[in-house]
Structures are given as structure tokens and as C-alpha cells.
Amino acid sequence: MTEIPLTRIVAGLPPTVPFVGPERQERERGRPFTARIGANESVFGPSPRAIEAMQRTAPDAWMYCDPDNHDLRNALSAHLGVPGEAIVIGEGIDGLLGLTVRLFTEPGDAVVTSAGAYPTFNYHVAGFGGRLVTVPYRDDREDPEALAEAAHRENARLVYFANPDNPMGSWHAAETVTRLIDALPQGTILCLDEAYLEFAPDGTAPPLDIDDSRVIRFRTFSKAHGLAGMRCGYAISHPAIAGAYDRIRNHFGMTRLTQAAAWAALADSAHLASVVGKVAAAREEIARIAAANGLTTLPSATNFVAIDCGRDGDYARAVLRELIARDIFVRMPGIAPLDRCIRVSAGTETDLAAFAAALPEALKAAG
Amino acid sequence: MTEIPLTRIVAGLPPTVPFVGPERQERERGRPFTARIGANESVFGPSPRAIEAMQRTAPDAWMYCDPDNHDLRNALSAHLGVPGEAIVIGEGIDGLLGLTVRLFTEPGDAVVTSAGAYPTFNYHVAGFGGRLVTVPYRDDREDPEALAEAAHRENARLVYFANPDNPMGSWHAAETVTRLIDALPQGTILCLDEAYLEFAPDGTAPPLDIDDSRVIRFRTFSKAHGLAGMRCGYAISHPAIAGAYDRIRNHFGMTRLTQAAAWAALADSAHLASVVGKVAAAREEIARIAAANGLTTLPSATNFVAIDCGRDGDYARAVLRELIARDIFVRMPGIAPLDRCIRVSAGTETDLAAFAAALPEALKAAG
Numbered sequence: 001m002t003e004i005p006l007t008r009i010v011a012g013l014p015p016t017v018p019f020v021g022p023e024r025q026e027r028e029r030g031r032p033f034t035a036r037i038g039a040n041e042s043v044f045g046p047s048p049r050a051i052e053a054m055q056r057t058a059p060d061a062w063m064y065c066d067p068d069n070h071d072l073r074n075a076l077s078a079h080l081g082v083p084g085e086a087i088v089i090g091e092g093i094d095g096l097l098g099l100t101v102r103l104f105t106e107p108g109d110a111v112v113t114s115a116g117a118y119p120t121f122n123y124h125v126a127g128f129g130g131r132l133v134t135v136p137y138r139d140d141r142e143d144p145e146a147l148a149e150a151a152h153r154e155n156a157r158l159v160y161f162a163n164p165d166n167p168m169g170s171w172h173a174a175e176t177v178t179r180l181i182d183a184l185p186q187g188t189i190l191c192l193d194e195a196y197l198e199f200a201p202d203g204t205a206p207p208l209d210i211d212d213s214r215v216i217r218f219r220t221f222s223k224a225h226g227l228a229g230m231r232c233g234y235a236i237s238h239p240a241i242a243g244a245y246d247r248i249r250n251h252f253g254m255t256r257l258t259q260a261a262a263w264a265a266l267a268d269s270a271h272l273a274s275v276v277g278k279v280a281a282a283r284e285e286i287a288r289i290a291a292a293n294g295l296t297t298l299p300s301a302t303n304f305v306a307i308d309c310g311r312d313g314d315y316a317r318a319v320l321r322e323l324i325a326r327d328i329f330v331r332m333p334g335i336a337p338l339d340r341c342i343r344v345s346a347g348t349e350t351d352l353a354a355f356a357a358a359l360p361e362a363l364k365a366a367g
Numbered sequence: 368m369t370e371i372p373l374t375r376i377v378a379g380l381p382p383t384v385p386f387v388g389p390e391r392q393e394r395e396r397g398r399p400f401t402a403r404i405g406a407n408e409s410v411f412g413p414s415p416r417a418i419e420a421m422q423r424t425a426p427d428a429w430m431y432c433d434p435d436n437h438d439l440r441n442a443l444s445a446h447l448g449v450p451g452e453a454i455v456i457g458e459g460i461d462g463l464l465g466l467t468v469r470l471f472t473e474p475g476d477a478v479v480t481s482a483g484a485y486p487t488f489n490y491h492v493a494g495f496g497g498r499l500v501t502v503p504y505r506d507d508r509e510d511p512e513a514l515a516e517a518a519h520r521e522n523a524r525l526v527y528f529a530n531p532d533n534p535m536g537s538w539h540a541a542e543t544v545t546r547l548i549d550a551l552p553q554g555t556i557l558c559l560d561e562a563y564l565e566f567a568p569d570g571t572a573p574p575l576d577i578d579d580s581r582v583i584r585f586r587t588f589s590k591a592h593g594l595a596g597m598r599c600g601y602a603i604s605h606p607a608i609a610g611a612y613d614r615i616r617n618h619f620g621m622t623r624l625t626q627a628a629a630w631a632a633l634a635d636s637a638h639l640a641s642v643v644g645k646v647a648a649a650r651e652e653i654a655r656i657a658a659a660n661g662l663t664t665l666p667s668a669t670n671f672v673a674i675d676c677g678r679d680g681d682y683a684r685a686v687l688r689e690l691i692a693r694d695i696f697v698r699m700p701g702i703a704p705l706d707r708c709i710r711v712s713a714g715t716e717t718d719l720a721a722f723a724a725a726l727p728e729a730l731k732a733a734g
Contacts, residue, residue: 004580004607005524005554007473013614021619023433036430045429054425054624058418061628062409062593066390091458095617106374127615157372187372213371226429229623240371247380248494250462252388255622256596257421261428 009107009129018119022329031327035351038329040166040196040304042226043348044275046261047268050227053260065259067251072263076234079266085239086210088246091253093195093218093233096245098124100216100235101158103244104189105130110154114142116167116335118193121160130157137338140298140306141170148183159184162193164200167333167343169300174206181206181215189241190215195233198224198272199279200301213238223303224275225265230258279303282346289356293363298341306333306341313339315366322362328355376474376496385486389696398694402718405696407533407563407671409593410715411642413628414635417594420627432626434618439630443601446633452606453577455613458620460562460585460600463612465491467558467583467602468525470611472497477521481509483534483702485560488527497524504705507665507673508537515550526551529560531567534700534710536667541573548573548582556608557582562600565591565639566646567668580605590670591642592632597625646670649713656723660730665708673700673708680706682733689729695722 022039026032036043045051069089077084090096097120105111107129113121115134125132133154135146142165151159161180164171181190192215197205208217217236222228232254235242265271286305287297298306309316313336320332320342332342347355389406393399404410412418436456444451457463464487472478474496480488482501492499500521502513509532518526528547531538548557559582564572575584583604589595599621602609632638653672654664665673676683680703687699687709699709711722 004605004611005556006470006611010470010611010614015610015614017434017613017618019434019618021431021434023437024435027437039431041431042429045426051425051428054428055422058421058425058624058628059412061418061421061596062412063403064388064406064408064589064595065598067384067386067388068391070390070394091617091620094619098617103373103377189372222431228431229428231432231620231622238371243382244371244373244377246384247377247382250458250465251384251386252461253458253598255598255625257425257624258622261425 009127013126018123025324025329033329034327035347035354036329037345037347037351037355038331039228040223040302040345041228042223042275042303043346043351044226044278046226047265047271049268049271050225050261050265053264054257057257057260060256063256064252065254065256069254069259072259075263075266080208080236082208082210082236083239086236086242088235088237088242088249089254090233090235090245090249092222092231093193093220094120095231096218096233096235097121097191098127099245099249100191101125101128101130102248104157110156111158111160112147112150112154112156113160114147116333116338117142117160118162118166119334121191137168140168140338141165141172144172144176144180144183148180151188152185155185156188158189158191160191160193162195163204164196164301166196166302168306168338168341169298169302169304171200171204171301174203178206181212184214188214191218192216193218195220195223196302198276199303204301208236210236210238213241216241221262221265224272225262226275227261227265230255230261232258232262279346282352285352286344286346289352289359293359304343304345306343308341311340316340316342318366319362322365323358326358326362328358376494380493385490392691392696400696401694402714402721403696404712404714404718404722405698405710406595407590407669407712408595409590409642409670410713410718411593411645413593414632414638416635416638417592417628417632420631421624424624424627427623430623431619432621432623436621436626439626442630442633447575447603449575449577449603450606453603453609455602455604455609455616456621457600457602457612457616459589459598460560460587461487462598462620463585463600463602464488464558465494466612466616468492468495468497469615471524471556477523478525478527479514479517479521479523480527481514483700483705484509484527485529485533486701488558504535507535507705508532508539511539511543511547511550515547518555519552522552523555525556525558527558527560529562530571531563531668533563533669535673535705535708536665536669536671538567538571538668541570545573548579551581555581558585559583560585562587562590563669565643566670571668575603577603577605580608583608588629588632591639592629593642594628594632597622597628599625599629646713649719652719653711653713656719656726660726671710671712673710675708678707679703683707683709685733686729689732690725693725693729695725
């Protein structure tokens with residue numbers, strides 16, 4: 001074995017990764033999935049205007065992006081009603097979470113999240129030597145009181161909180177989020193992941209307040225806007241925090257086509273509304289399919305539905321395996337008791353018909 | 368001023384950035400450039416096949432990328448004649464350099480580069496708390512002996528060496544690079560930036576040897592392949608090093624269109640050859656324009672030419688300013704004595720005609 005002189009932090013990291021892509025599963029299976037409803041992508045696609053923007057911009061791909069993300073940032077500023085100085089655009093929420101951990105976490109510092117919440121956040125915490133502290137979900141929702149309590153106990157630098165939540169699809173009212181922010185100790189920053197906000201009922205998000213340096217809001221073009229493959233997320237925060245990202249981000253890291261696509265997608269509110277409507281219908285259809293198989297579903301404010309398989313994690317994992325064997329790409333929570341569920345993304349009618357056909361067989365095979 | 372609880376390293380970083388984009392300059396000037404020949408982009412554009420691949424893939428942008436970069440990595444593996452396990456694909460060489468510094472540099476560790484070499488590498492070193500040690504260029508080329516000497520003296524973790532070099536366009540023969548690798552102390556890794564290799568004469572790059580864990584080679588689709596705006600670079604190294612990147616990289620960080628574009632570009636060797644030919648002609652034209660104005664140029668193995676303005680840095684900066692005032696986007700080295708030069712990227716005939724028209728006026732105005 002060759003001795004590679006890695007830093008102590010990196011040398012201590014596992015070679016594992018948060019998610020295996022469906023493409024690798026397809027390669028290993030030797031055949032494609034018939035329904036890609038496992039990664040909470042938007043099967044309804046991006047706005048036709050975004051597609052047109054990418055196609056029109058493709059010949060310009062020889063030029064580096066505008067490192068200021070000027071046009072997209074201005075459009076977001078107008079859309080959100082906050083100054084551009086409060087907005088940081090980056091390579092997806094994943095990329096921004098990595099930068100966030102790096103901005104605020106010294107090696108050994110505590111960072112608090114929920115056991116079973118977004119693994120990529122945990123991946124970044126480990127990657128910068130942070131000490132991850134978890135609290136359990138409560139009634140299939142993240143538990144704000146427990147998160148705040150742990151933040152005090154551990155003197156946490158960051159608390160991660162997704163609202164709506166992934167992987168359960170649950171959510172809290174805006175007032176609860178505000179109470180969580182108020183309950184944090186001095187010097188703790190809340191990473192409020194609102195990737196699924198467009199699918200949630202009114203009253204889920206507290207008003208944006210960029211004078212509040214206790215919270216960073218994360219949003220994305222990957223979900224409702226259907227641009228997961230273009231890597232564009234944004235953070236909304238106090239301008240002093242937003243400015244700190246400029247000290248470490250990869251300034252030319254966006255693609256020029258991403259900037260064009262996100263800009264066009266933001267302007268197409270009719271497409272967004274259409275997607276939100278289709279997702280709501282798909283959630284109902286997933287619930288109907290589950291009920292027809294004697295299973296219950298959790299309420300969801302996202303573009304996916306957690307189906308409670310009614311037994312333990314081993315059983316749900318067997319159901320998942322049998323669905324995958326029947327060419328249905330789905331995923332599931334990683335930690336008990338959440339892992340009694342499988343997680344099914346909103347699909348097209350064709351996707352969900354394939355799922356409906358496979359589920360009874362999968363349940364039977366899982367025994 | 369709001370107190371933001373940044374890490375010590377981040378709190379100590381300047382708010383400056385390596386490069387201002389030409390788009391910001393255009394916004395500040397209130398009018399566009401007529402010639403964009405300052406960022407060593409490929410004005411000759413990407414392969415038509417790459418453009419077609421992006422346009423065809425645009426409707427699929429709702430899907431995350433394949434985090435394994437399987438198809439592109441396989442294509443590179445076949446192209447380079449090294450196993451895929453030795454190749455890491457990332458968001459441009461910029462992104463990969465950041466990961467590299469993070470893999471190998473503890474805060475306070477020494478990292479060696481040349482004074483005036485690629486600023487973005489230095490940006491990453493500072494960003495991870497490394498201690499940057501510089502050695503001067505020698506006869507407008509990076510100085511391998513001085514780099515190796517500094518690496519020994521400072522017990523450096525990394526040495527940065529670009530061959531061909533940016534910003535001077537100079538280069539060393541492969542044997543010199545091999546001697547540099549052999550001259551490094553045990554435990555020092557050479558970051559060999561070969562972004563401009565496609566433009567260099569045969570004999571510039573040592574053979575790839577993935578059993579050698581003392582060197583990481585960096586290459587890109589941003590230059591000869593004309594895909595700067597799509598962010599795709601790759602590193603070639605010992606598989607144990609390549610595997611380490613997997614512990615910290617943003618696995619879903621590539622765009623799906625980037626993967627498709629780079630794959631298509633790699634297959635179009637005729638386009639690449641055409642670009643290399645056009646760049647060679649443009650270099651001659653830049654030299655001709657310079658000579659017609661009484662200036663000399665440095666030999667170049669890249670897609671740009673350093674024009675020696677014949678006086679000091681203040682004078683060259685004045686020439687640059689006057690060119691920009693005449694709508695010609697160019698850049699220049701930041702450090703003496705390199706900063707007696709301005710750096711002009713290969714342009715189209717139209718670009719270079721505009722440059723030829725502006726240069727005499729700019730020289731006169733610079734006095």
C-alpha cells in the first residue's frame with residue numbers, strides 16, 4: 001500500500017459516499033430502471049424556457065461564467081425582495097453546505113442535526129473535522145426543541161434543519177422555525193434547508209430577514225425548477241455572512257448554461273405552478289397506491305412521499321430491494337425508526353403505473 | 368458591524384478574489400468589449416459535437432449527474448491509456464486544486480509556487496491556512512531547481528508547477544519536469560498543471576505514470592476544448608490519491624450537460640487539431656502586431672502570448688488600461704518583472720484586428 005501524505009482529517013474519513021447514483025445501479029444490474037423516482041428529482045422537467053436558454057447558450061460555452069452571477073443574483077433579489085448582497089449562488093445546496101461548514105466549523109467543533117436527516121450535510125461536517133451530534137426525530141418530524149437543547153449542551157456552531165424535511169416529507173409551521181432560531185445559543189447559526197419549500201403549504205417559511213445573522217436559508221433550482229442536473233442552489237443570509245462565502249468559494253464554479261437556465265426558470269412562474277400541481281396529484285396517487293396495498297403514507301410537503309411499510313427496517317429494505325429488482329428506482333431513510341418507510345418521488349403517470357404494478361409483487365417477495 | 372463567528376482561517380482571509388470577470392468590467396464601463404482575449408478562453412469555440420450534445424441533453428437537466436462520471440471517465444481512460452481509477456473529474460482545475468490543497472495541507476504547512484504563477488492556486492492555499500512560499504521565475508520560466516530547493520528547505524507538502532506556464536506562456540521539456548519530480552523531498556507532491564498542454568510541442572509532458580504517487584497531473588476541457596463555461600477538469604494520479612478525492616469531493620457537483628459536452632469534445636480530435644492550428648496562427652499574428660509596434664513577444668506553448676512592453680510594470684499597466692478603455696479585454700501578470708508584459712489570448716481574425724487597431728493608440732496614450 002502506497003503511503004499517501006493526507007491530512008489527519010482526510011486520513012480519518014471513510015471511503016464511503018452519501019449516495020450511490022442510479023446510473024451505477026443500472027450498470028450493476030445490467031439494465032435501466034423503468035421509473036426513476038428515487039432521488040426527488042422533478043420528472044416533470046425544467047421550464048421549456050430553461051431548456052431553450054441552455055440550447056441557445058451552448059455555443060457560448062467557451063466563455064467562463066460571470067463569477068459575480070450578476071444577472072441571476074439580480075433576478076433572485078427581485079424575486080425574493082432582498083438585496084443581492086444577501087444572496088450567494090453556488091453549485092447546488094450540496095456545494096453551499098460544504099462551504100458553510102468550512103466557514104464556521106473548526107476541527108472538533110460540534111454541529112447538530114437530526115439522526116436520519118440529510119447525509120450530505122453530515123458528509124461535509126466529517127470532511128472538515130466537525131463533531132456531529134444528532135437528536136432523534138419526533139413523530140417523524142425533526143424536533144426543534146431537541147435541536148436547540150443539543151446546541152446549548154454541545155456549544156454547537158451549526159444546526160441543520162430542513163423544512164420541509166427530507167427523507168420524511170414532514171414540515172413545521174413558520175412560527176416553530178422562528179422559535180427554534182430564537183432558542184439557539186449566541187453564536188450558533190441555523191442552516192435552514194428549504195429545498196422543497198415550493199411544494200409546502202403557505203405558512204411554512206418564516207419571512208426572510210437578512211438582518212438576522214443567526215440563520216442561513218438554502219434554496220435550490222434542483223427540485224421544483226427541475227434543474228438538478230445543472231447544480232444551482234442559493235443561500236440567503238445577512239450580507240456579512242454572504243460576503244464570507246466570497247472568500248472561499250470557487251468563483252468561476254458555475255456553468256454558463258446553469259446561469260442561463262436558472263434565470264429563465266425563475267421567470268417561468270406558470271411552469272412552476274404547473275409542476276407544483278402535478279406533484280400534488282402524484283402525492284395523492286402514491287398514497288392511493290400505498291392504500292391499495294394496505295400501507296399508510298406520511299403527510300408530505302415535498303415532491304416525495306414516505307410510505308410506511310408497517311414493519312421494521314429490515315422489512316422495508318427488503319421491499320426496496322424487490323422494487324429495485326423490478327426496475328423501480330426508489331430510496332429510503334437510513335436510520336430507525338424512519339427506516340420502516342420507503343421514499344417515493346413524485347412520478348409521471350407512467351412512472352407511478354410502473355410502481356403500482358411492481359409494489360404488490362415486491363411486498364409479496366419481501367415476505 | 369455584525370460579529371460573524373467565522374473560523375480563524377476564514378476570518379483571516381482577505382475579501383479579495385483572484386480574478387474580476389470581464390462581465391463586471393463591462394458593467395462598470397457601461398459597454399461591452401469588442402474583443403474578449405484576456406482569459407485564455409478558446410474563442411474558436413467548442414466542438415460542434417459538444418454543442419449538439421449539450422442541446423440534446425438539455426431536456427434531461429432534471430436528472431442529477433452520474434456521480435461516478437462513468438462514461439466520461441471511461442472515455443478519458445481510453446484516451447489517456449490509464450485506468451479509470453487513476454482519474455478524478457471535477458469542476459475545473461480550479462475546483463480540483465482546492466480539493467488537492469485540502470487533501471494534503473494542514474494549517475501552517477508550507478506550499479511552494481512561483482511568484483506570479485496561477486493566483487487561484489494561492490487563493491486555495493490561503494483558504495485552507497497553508498503557508499505560501501514563492502520562488503522567482505528565471506528568464507520568464509518557472510524555475511524547477513529553485514522550486515525543489517524551496518520544497519526541501521520548507522518541508523513543503525505541495526509544489527505547484529504549470530507546464531506550459533501561465534501567465535508567461537513558457538515551458539520546459541519533459542525531462543526537466545521528470546528531474547523536478549525526482550528532486551522533490553519525500554512526502555512532497557507536485558501539482559503539475561497541464562491546462563495548456565494541447566498547445567505545446569511534443570516532448571513537453573513526461574509520460575503518464577500512475578504508479579508514481581509524487582505527482583498529480585491536472586488537465587482541462589476549458590482551454591483547447593473550448594468548454595471553460597462548463598467547468599470540467601481532471602486529475603491523473605496514483606489510484607490511492609485519486610481515491611482520496613472521493614472522500615471529500617462534491618459527488619453530484621458536475622452538471623449533466625458538462626458530462627455530455629466533455630465526452631463529445633474528447634471524441635472530436637479533428638476539431639481539437641483545428642483549434643490548435645488556429646491558435647498557432649493567432650500567436651504568430653499577435654507577434655506580428657507587437658513587432659509592428661516595436662514590441663517583442665515571448666515564445667508561447669499556450670493559447671496566449673505575453674507581449675513585452677519594454678518598460679516597467681507601471682507602463683504595462685497603463686498600456687493594459689488604455690487597451691481596456693478601447694474595448695479590448697486583456698490581462699497581465701501581477702508581479703515584477705513579469706509585469707512588464709501584457710498577456711493576449713489567441714483571438715479570431717476580427718478580435719486581433721481590433722487589437723491591432725487599438726494597440727498603437729494605447730501605447731501612445733500610455734506614454
